[in-house]
Amino acid sequence: MKKVFFVSALTLASFTAFSQDALNKAMVDQFRKDKEKSDKDVSDPKNSAKATFWMERAKLYENIAMSGSEVDSSAAKTALEAYKKVVELDLTKKGEAGKSSKEATKALNGEEGTSLFNAFVKQGAEKYQNKNLNGALEMFQLAQEVNKKDTTAALYGGIAAQQLEKKDDAKTQFATYINNGGKDPSVFYGLAQLYRGDNDFDKAIETLNKGLEKSPGNKDLKSEIVNILLASGKEDQAIAELTALTTSDPKNVQNLVNLAILYDNTNTRATQKIKELNNKLGSGSNKAANAAKNLESEKGKIEVFDGEIKRISALIKKQPKNADLKRQLADVTGKKKEAIAAVATLESEAKAAAESSASTDKTGLEKELADLKAKQANASSKAIESYKKVLELEATNYDALYNLGVFYFNEAVQLKGEVDNMNMTEYQQKGKEVEGRVCGKFQKAKPFFEKAVAAKDESEAKENLATVNSVLEQFAGKGITCVE
Structure with a gap:
């Protein structure tokens, strides 16, 4: 600031x-x-x-x-x-x-x-x-x-x-x-800062725009509009403003870095939201299915208890004075009563779960999910494109190098989550193939962390590089071939 x-x-x-x-x-x-x-x-x-x-x-x-x-x-x-x-x-x-x-x-x-x-x-x-x-x-x-x-x-x-x-x-x-x-642009800038301090973002942007009317080419005023849009949660508008800045001044490295980071952040948030929506879509159906399964299991117990009662009753007819048989009959009869009560409770829970699942706006959620996936894919592509433009202008730019390394590192972690969630059958079918792609993502991140460390001796880059090297050694030990 x-x-x-x-x-x-x-x-x-x-x-x-x-x-x-x-x-x-x-x-x-x-x-x-x-x-x-x-x-x-x-x-x-x-x-x-x-x-x-x-x-x-x-x-x-x-x-x-x-x-x-x-x-x-x-x-x-x-x-x-x-x-x-x-x-x-x-x-x-x-x-x-x-x-x-x-x-x-x-x-x-x-x-x-x-x-x-x-x-x-x-x-x-x-x-x-x-x-x-x-x-x-x-x-x-x-x-x-x-x-x-x-x-x-x-x-x-x-x-x-x-x-x-x-x-x-x-x-x-x-x-x-x-x-x-x-007309002094610094006054417009400073007044906008005062409004921003009060969270009056609209007034701040209005002030900056007035300043741009007096000084159309002022880069500080234009950049501050982007900062305030971000502070007010209007990321899409910030991206539009910053894209315009990079178009008018394509060799401004910092603007390109900022644009890449905006797209990178959008990609991260969209990815997390996609995960949440997938869980939401699946949770209702899973809950209803589990409730129905538990109900059927409890009903099965009643059938077993009925069979036992019939069997023990037949034995008692033959041995009316057998106290142990009478005790067994009382015990089984009590368990049947408990099962009947449990069935009543589970029927209520199964009905509520089914109604909840039916009331979920799946169409709306699926539409939202599709839109998010499209936004995530676009943001991901634009982030990489912008980082690479930075490196074309400044090959040793630490922010671009480090953030690209993190980008591919995070993709690897996300893909690894798919492997972790596989059951044995799924892993036998496609686990090795997915692990190869996970390895490929880590391998792709490695040179960016190496160049980032060379550009600036920062602990964060060195720590991530060490983690990547360790992971790649583990894959090599398992005989996994890295595939990009």
């Missing part, structure tokens, strides 16, 4: 703070004296009732702010309030705005020829440089009140808010920058 801070220093020439040493000492002293006098006169009812006093105070504090001196680091705020007092007090007898009021209004609206907006931005930049981020944010926000169409203050306000981890303020500031016509 890219770092989200956009600019590091706020050092534009027009806003750089001058050191106090660079100012005329007499000017600084004069600012201090004028400030003290103005602050004192605020409490004078006569002075504070005059629009002219507030206009002088507004311009004084505006000049202090623009001078870059340390006389008052928040002078722009005082100038703002003073201009507002001018507008309040300078009214004609008809209640209309006077000359000073109109001039103050222009300053408050950041019109051409006025300096209040620049005063806020300058003092905001100074606070930022002094690491007073909260103060900087406040100044940039007030600057935007003065000039609602500007992008500079919104940009820097967003940066300060983001470093303060005030995400809502950052989003507001960056959105204002964009809405006012800002």
Whole structure:
């Protein structure tokens, strides 16, 4: 993920703070004296009732702010309030705005020829440089009140808010920058990251698309759309976006690697889902069949018990005083009763299993299974194709080499599962042939792990290579011929 801070220093020439040493000492002293006098006169009812006093105070504090001196680091705020007092007090007898009021209004609206907006931005930049981020944010926000169409203050306000981890303020500031016509692609990227952090994926993608309207060829914005689609679970859309990127920039190795991995992941998930659906399709029928089998077995016991009862009863007729025969008859009769009760239970279970099997939407599941198999086959093919394109451009690309090795390794493991599930008869019929193909898959994985180890000394590749070599030795010991 890219770092989200956009600019590091706020050092534009027009806003750089001058050191106090660079100012005329007499000017600084004069600012201090004028400030003290103005602050004192605020409490004078006569002075504070005059629009002219507030206009002088507004311009004084505006000049202090623009001078870059340390006389008052928040002078722009005082100038703002003073201009507002001018507008309040300078009214004609008809209640209309006077000359000073109109001039103050222009300053408050950041019109051409006025300096209040620049005063806020300058003092905001100074606070930022002094690491007073909260103060900087406040100044940039007030600057935007003065000039609602500007992008500079919104940009820097967003940066300060983001470093303060005030995400809502950052989003507001960056959105204002964009809405006012800002074009910096890093702002669109960063705002999208903020939305992504809130899991507002649609808003994030909308922001990135707006950025692409301003910067159509920006690769970072395009790549981030793919990342957000993946984060939001929209893998098919991510594949479509990344495919477009690889088409427009076919020699971009990383895009090809990412596309291959997407297809690889799709193949893995589809394979697992296919297994689950096969189990689901078979489980209902198997359960019903097992229940019916158990029922028939229990009914068979009753027949056996009936035969025994008949046999023992005949013997008792011949030997009416034989206590052992009577005991045997009682024992068998009791077991028959247990079997009859068990049959009743099993009949209920068999009926429920049969109904459950009948209610399973086999047609729907079979359709889903067929679709999944087609998706899995396509993803498998595309993954291999994309990995091989990577290796055509960069033969030692570790990710492509290692992932191709894992791909064939997993295919071998999956195929081996078929052998493990065979009974003796099935194994005698086709076990050796399937094992040959299993061996072939492991053999196919081996050179990719070898090249991956050569490209980068990673333990995962070395461990997998060791496993493959061990398995191949076992097959050789069993006399299995590897078949691809």
